[in-house]
Amino acid sequence: MKKQTLNLNINGEDFELRIFPNELLVNVVRETVGLTGTKYACGTGQCGACTVLVDDEPVLGCMTLAVSAAGSKITTIEGIAEPDGKLDPLQDAFLKTNAIQCGFCTPGMILVGKDLLKKNTNPTENEIRHHIKGNLCRCTGYNGIVRAIKKCRDDMAERNL
Amino acid sequence: MMEKNKFNAVSKITRRKDGMAKVTGKETYSSDVRLPHMLYARVLRSPYPHARIKSIDTSEAEKMGVVCITYKDTPDFKYNERQVSIPEKTYRDRNVLSEKAHHVGEGFAAVAAKTEALAEKAVRSIKVDYEVLPGVFDPYEAMKPGAPKVYDEILLGENVLPIENNIACKRQVSEGDVEKGFAEADFIFEHEFKTGRVYHAQMETKSVVCRPEPDGGITVWPTTQSIHNTRQLLGAIFDIPLNKVNVHRVAIGGAFGSSIQMNTCIPISVALALKAQKPVKLSLTREEDMYDHCKYPSIIHLKYGLKKDGTITAGEMKTVVDIGGHNIQAYPLLGCMSGWFVSLYRMPHLNFEGTAVYTNKAPGCAMQGYGNPQVSFAVESMIDMIAEKMGMDAIQLRLKNYVGLGETFWGQGPTVRSIIRSCGVEEMLLKGKDMIEWDERIKPEMKTGRYRRGVGVARGFHTSGTGAPTPGEVIDYSTAMVKVNEDGSVDVSTALMCHGGGTLEAIAKIAAEELGVPIDKVGISPSDTRNTGYDVCTHATRGIYCGGASVQRAAKKAKERLLEFASRLIDVNPEALKIYPEEGTGQGIIYLPGTLQKNISVGEVAKMAQLKGWGTAIGVISHRQVNCPPCFVTNFIEVEVDTWTGEIKTTRAVAAVDCGTPVNPDLAAGQLEGGLCRGIGLALLEDTEYDTESGELTCGGTFVDYKFYTPVDMPPVEHVRTFFATTYEPTGPFGAKGVGEAANNATAAAVANAIYNAVGIRFAEAPMTPEVVLAALQKQAGVEK
Numbered sequence: 001m002k003k004q005t006l007n008l009n010i011n012g013e014d015f016e017l018r019i020f021p022n023e024l025l026v027n028v029v030r031e032t033v034g035l036t037g038t039k040y041a042c043g044t045g046q047c048g049a050c051t052v053l054v055d056d057e058p059v060l061g062c063m064t065l066a067v068s069a070a071g072s073k074i075t076t077i078e079g080i081a082e083p084d085g086k087l088d089p090l091q092d093a094f095l096k097t098n099a100i101q102c103g104f105c106t107p108g109m110i111l112v113g114k115d116l117l118k119k120n121t122n123p124t125e126n127e128i129r130h131h132i133k134g135n136l137c138r139c140t141g142y143n144g145i146v147r148a149i150k151k152c153r154d155d156m157a158e159r160n161l
Numbered sequence: 162m163m164e165k166n167k168f169n170a171v172s173k174i175t176r177r178k179d180g181m182a183k184v185t186g187k188e189t190y191s192s193d194v195r196l197p198h199m200l201y202a203r204v205l206r207s208p209y210p211h212a213r214i215k216s217i218d219t220s221e222a223e224k225m226g227v228v229c230i231t232y233k234d235t236p237d238f239k240y241n242e243r244q245v246s247i248p249e250k251t252y253r254d255r256n257v258l259s260e261k262a263h264h265v266g267e268g269f270a271a272v273a274a275k276t277e278a279l280a281e282k283a284v285r286s287i288k289v290d291y292e293v294l295p296g297v298f299d300p301y302e303a304m305k306p307g308a309p310k311v312y313d314e315i316l317l318g319e320n321v322l323p324i325e326n327n328i329a330c331k332r333q334v335s336e337g338d339v340e341k342g343f344a345e346a347d348f349i350f351e352h353e354f355k356t357g358r359v360y361h362a363q364m365e366t367k368s369v370v371c372r373p374e375p376d377g378g379i380t381v382w383p384t385t386q387s388i389h390n391t392r393q394l395l396g397a398i399f400d401i402p403l404n405k406v407n408v409h410r411v412a413i414g415g416a417f418g419s420s421i422q423m424n425t426c427i428p429i430s431v432a433l434a435l436k437a438q439k440p441v442k443l444s445l446t447r448e449e450d451m452y453d454h455c456k457y458p459s460i461i462h463l464k465y466g467l468k469k470d471g472t473i474t475a476g477e478m479k480t481v482v483d484i485g486g487h488n489i490q491a492y493p494l495l496g497c498m499s500g501w502f503v504s505l506y507r508m509p510h511l512n513f514e515g516t517a518v519y520t521n522k523a524p525g526c527a528m529q530g531y532g533n534p535q536v537s538f539a540v541e542s543m544i545d546m547i548a549e550k551m552g553m554d555a556i557q558l559r560l561k562n563y564v565g566l567g568e569t570f571w572g573q574g575p576t577v578r579s580i581i582r583s584c585g586v587e588e589m590l591l592k593g594k595d596m597i598e599w600d601e602r603i604k605p606e607m608k609t610g611r612y613r614r615g616v617g618v619a620r621g622f623h624t625s626g627t628g629a630p631t632p633g634e635v636i637d638y639s640t641a642m643v644k645v646n647e648d649g650s651v652d653v654s655t656a657l658m659c660h661g662g663g664t665l666e667a668i669a670k671i672a673a674e675e676l677g678v679p680i681d682k683v684g685i686s687p688s689d690t691r692n693t694g695y696d697v698c699t700h701a702t703r704g705i706y707c708g709g710a711s712v713q714r715a716a717k718k719a720k721e722r723l724l725e726f727a728s729r730l731i732d733v734n735p736e737a738l739k740i741y742p743e744e745g746t747g748q749g750i751i752y753l754p755g756t757l758q759k760n761i762s763v764g765e766v767a768k769m770a771q772l773k774g775w776g777t778a779i780g781v782i783s784h785r786q787v788n789c790p791p792c793f794v795t796n797f798i799e800v801e802v803d804t805w806t807g808e809i810k811t812t813r814a815v816a817a818v819d820c821g822t823p824v825n826p827d828l829a830a831g832q833l834e835g836g837l838c839r840g841i842g843l844a845l846l847e848d849t850e851y852d853t854e855s856g857e858l859t860c861g862g863t864f865v866d867y868k869f870y871t872p873v874d875m876p877p878v879e880h881v882r883t884f885f886a887t888t889y890e891p892t893g894p895f896g897a898k899g900v901g902e903a904a905n906n907a908t909a910a911a912v913a914n915a916i917y918n919a920v921g922i923r924f925a926e927a928p929m930t931p932e933v934v935l936a937a938l939q940k941q942a943g944v945e946k
Contacts, residue, residue, distance in 0.1 A: 020278070027277075036193035037186015039414070041364045042447045046864040049364060077186030091184040095176055098827045101661030101835065103183030104364035104414030110184065129872045136864060138362050138415050139661045141838030142872040143881055144831050150878070 006070055010035065011079025017066075025069055026050040026061030029076060037077035037107045041136075048135030051108035052076050058115045077107035080114065090114050090152045099148035101139030108135050113149045123153060169742050170673035170680040171895045174827045177666045178685060179412065179659065188412045192368040192444045194382040199370065200228065200273040202433050202443040203280040204426075205287050206452070207262030207269060210296040210486075210521035210856025211309060214260045214269055214289055221286035227274040228437040229283065232258040235432050238398045239316045242422035243490045243526070244390035245627075245698055250634045252322070252330065252488040254315035257398060257428040263311055263486030264521050265856045266452025268425065273433040273441045298853045300460070300483040300518035303327040311486060311519035327519040329488040332495035334503075334575050335512040342475025342510025346466025350547050354463060354539035355926040356909065357848030358483070359456040361528050362869055365414020367424045367453060368444040371434040378405025379434065383427050384413050384420045386658050387698035391423040392690040398428055399435065403690075410688040416660035417839070418527035419454055421700045422489060426453075448862030455849055456528035457482050457494055459535035463543050465508075471553050473562050476508040478536070482517045487524035491517030493635060496574025498532040504570045504622070504791065505540050506562040522851055523858075527700065529836070533623055533906045534843055541619035541910030542925060545917065555914070556590050556599070559620060572624035572789030573701065576633035579788040583898070585819030585886020586620065589795035593618070593815045596882055597797040605921030614801045614812065615919025619910035622793045625890075625899035626703030628786030637703065638785035639711035640694025643672050643719045645778040647771050649748045649764025651678060653716075654686040656696035657708040662901055663828030664704035670824055671709045671894050675716035676723075677740025678749030678763055694783055702792060702899030705824055709894040711784035718780025723763065726770040726778060727751045731759045788892045793819040794903040796837065796911040802919045807935025809916065811841055813880040821890035821898040829900045830883040836901075837881065840908020842869045846928050 003018045010033060017032055029038045029052060041049035043062050050061035053075040080088040087095070090113050100106050109132060116123055116131040123131065128149045129142070137145060182188040219229045235257035242255065258268050270287055274280035295309040302308055304326045312324040343349060369383040378401060385391045388408040396403045413420060426443045434441040445453065459480055466475040480498060484491045495515030502513055530537075548555040564570065566584045571577065594600070602616050627637040642654040653672045659665040669683040676683075686692075696708065720740070728735040733753050740763065743750045749763035767778060799813035816833040823829045846868045850859045860866035875881065889896035909927055917923050922937045 022278075030193075031195070034195060035186070036189070036195070039190075039365070040192065040444070041366065041414070042864050044447070044863055044865070047364070077184075081185060087184065094184050095180045098177070098831050100177065100180055100183050101663075101828075101831060102364065102413060102415040103179070103188055103661065104190065106183050107186045125877055129875075133871050133873045136362075136364070136869070136871065138364055138417070138839070138869070139835045140831055141834035141836075141870070141881075142875050143834050143878050146872065146878055 010074045025064040025066045028066040048108040093148040093152035097148040099144040105137040170670040191384045194370040196440040199440040201277040202273045203284045204268040205270040211294040213292045216290045218288040222283040227283040231270040232260045249318040296521035329517040330492045332515045334499040337510030339510045339512040343466040346474045347469045351464040354461045358458040359847040361417045361419035363415030366445040366450040369427045369430045370442045371430040372440040381408045394423045408690045421527045451862040454526040457525035461539040475510040477512045479514045485522040485524040489526045500571030501536040537621040538909040545914045573627040577629045583888040583890040585888045589817040596815045613919045615915045617914025619907040620795045621907035622791035623903035624789045625706035630787045639696045639708040640783040641711040641715040642781045643715040647768045651683045656693040658699040663825040667824040672716045679742040702901040713894040714782040715780040723778035727766045792898040792903045796907040798911040800915040807931035819886035820900045822896035833883045836904020840905035844909035844912035
């Protein structure tokens with residue numbers, strides 16, 4: 001197996017990478033590019049910690065070949081705040097509602113939560129739980145995370161009034 | 162009693178200091194550490210549960226240009242990864258790499274290579290000739306004569322300890338005359354309870370990076386709950402002076418006890434790094450992690466004697482614990498189990514017998530509660546059974562017999578005892594009872610239909626640390642440094658860990674409170690073993706109570722120095738000065754009560770002290786708590802049983818804790834919710850089972866087949882309610898006790914009691930999976946017909 005060139009756009013920045021065609025997106029993002037906010041936790045697509053957005057859709061980095069993302073726009077947890085550092089509303093809600101404990105599931109949770117609020121601006125609690133059910137958390141019992149997404153939903157609704 | 166509203170920082174809701182890093186993906190966990198020229202490691206692990214290596218050939222791997230080590234290359238040093246007990250009570254049965262496997266997944270050899278893929282390829286090329294030995298997977302089978310011997314001998318401290326019948330250790334504790342106590346009873350109750358081998362399932366798998374240093378030393382970034390114990394053990398194994406072993410604190414992606422010890426991956430990476438003379442990273446796969454450790458399971462035979470009026474006359478607990486392939490901390494575990502048993506309900510006469518047995522499974526280790534969820538599951542289920550039989554209210558029976566104010570609490574087995582000085586048991590039971598509408602409960606036989614709901618209660622506690630007036634079997638103290646910087650900000654330096662629950666946030670608040678500066682002014686310094694004094698471990702729910710107390714004392718010392726400097730500047734006796742946090746300037750203001758003339762900010766004083774050459778206001782303290790107060794907990798849980806499928810849903814819950822002053826009220830509430838979730842998992846879903854032919858986990862080491870709660874399984878946000886008892890612990894920093902482990906200790910019994918109230922079936926074995934529940938429901942229906 002030979003290395004090949006892969007062009008990726010991650011968080012708005014272009015990267016020209018030399019990788020093996022069998023490398024996984026999670027490893028390329030973490031080890032080759034050095035964006036370690038994307039986490040490895042199960043390696044088998046069962047916990048959601050490695051979630052990244054590929055062309056705005058959540059994708060499991062441990063189940064995706066990096067080469068398959070060629071030409072796509074990839075967003076990781078490091079790329080969702082504004083360039084001046086202003087947090088994404090959902091990051092802010094996680095911070096304000098104590099949705100974080102160890103923080104290892106947090107990047108994945110925020111990215112799937114963002115995906116939900118983009119697709120459904122007024123989700124019910126049940127819809128929130130079902131949208132994030134592919135992401136596991138061992139610390140919080142999930143309710144803090146659900147509260148954060150609800151708060152973000154309500155904050156967004158208030159701003160749009 | 163001090164009133165809560167007198168606090169400036171403690172009990173305030175703040176944005177956690179590590180929050181920004183965690184929501185932006187910038188927090189550094191062990192698995193995120195990347196160094197120049199770093200190699201990646203993989204480990205050759207036993208595919209057999211019990212096997213000895215006859216020969217091993219690494220020549221193919223060596224040809225790939227990798228660094229390779231086997232058990233022959235690592236120090237001949239038996240160790241126990243847990244270093245919390247004194248050496249004489251430390252059972253040592255491990256090597257860095259082993260020539261004998263005691264369970265599937267034990268490491269024989271390891272490889273470091275430029276990529277993880279190459280390391281894996283090289284590991285697979287290693288040829289091993291195994292002598293496969295018969296395995297044993299059941300503790301009772303293991304104790305029979307002629308059973309396969311997991312060990313012939315190990316070390317206890319420095320002495321050789323022969324192992325007979327696979328019994329790793331035993332412990333017996335008695336007080337009074339238990340036979341006399343049972344003879345005095347009007348009723349005798351006996352039952353057997355079991356809990357499973359739950360897996361920690363912390364989100365970050367165990368991981369480490371080790372860098373060899375030019376002076377022969379090493380620098381290590383591990384997943385651990387104790388950087389100092391990791392350092393000491395690495396120093397001993399590799400014979401490196403401690404001042405050349407530097408272990409860094411990095412964020413940990415969940416602990417729950419899984420990293421209470423120096424994890425086995427750590428010395429493997431050190432051995433590789435020393436040979437390669439390059440940094441080496443070793444991150445376990447989820448499957449490897451699941452074979453590394455699990456919660457201690459329990460089989461508990463419980464017996465109580467009671468008078469007609471509900472007074473307990475005697476109690477006896479006999480337990481057998483299947484510890485798996487290594488004895489990490491079975492001896493203190495059995496001691497603790499006796500302590501949890503003794504401290505739940507008063508027994509004038511009691512007996513405890515515990516036996517820990519080796520089998521060829523993944524080793525058991527500490528996991529949230531350390532034997533307490535297991536003991537509480539048995540005792541709190543039994544209390545409900547007794548109340549039912551005696552026609553008493555389950556809450557009244559508890560109130561009549563619980564160990565409370567002024568009585569003795571065994572915080573860490575028989576050698577670590579303290580007198581209870583704060584207690585919210587009654588408050589939590591009575592308030593929680595109203596919140597869940599306890600008095601609306603109806604008996605299970607009145608319930609009909611497919612879905613049946615029931616409400617259950619259970620109480621419990623955990624210790625706050627392992628402090629005691631005299632040294633015991635368990636080491637417990639913390640060291641802290643607090644210094645006031647030249648702009649009025651503060652650095653707090655300790656080796657305490659935050660596992661996510663907010664320990665370091667609490668530490669910052671305690672320093673701010675003592676110094677009288679705004680919480681925003683306090684920073685938690687990065688920490689490593691060279692720059693901090695010893696701290697035993699962030700375990701045993703000791704972070705706030707023990708670590709926080711050391712920080713409070715260090716802050717007090719720094720404050721004394723600061724006020725002495727101030728007294729020179731404003732010509733007031735330092736004893737008369739006080740400090741308060743001023744919101745406008747964001748500074749601590751030193752003032753003389755009763756006048757507005759003599760004010761000066763903390764920053765001005767610290768700067769002037771520097772300019773005048775007086776020194777830094779700094780305090781360094783090593784502190785041991787001489788108590789270990791119980792943080793009590795109470796759970797009320799409502800479940801809904803689907804009588805057609807046996808599936809159980811949790812529909813409502815009330816979780817309360819008596820943590821004294823809640824230092825981080827919102828984070829402590831979060832701990833209660835998380836503990837509830839894991840406790841329900843222990844009750845309903847979680848266990849690791851083994852194929853007794855292959856010795857492999859039947860779940861295959863994956864999350865899909867190791868079930869725990871997902872976001873859709875918890876009750877709705879509004880139906881999980883938490884509250885704090887209004888107590889104040891006189892021996893704790895600003896009245897605080899622990900929270901952490903207590904949060905899950907009562908849960909499994911509350912679930913079992915709720916199921917009984919729903920369908921009238923007593924489940925004494927966890928997990929109560931749908932298959933088990935459905936079979937019992939079918940049996941019940943058959944009996945009724």
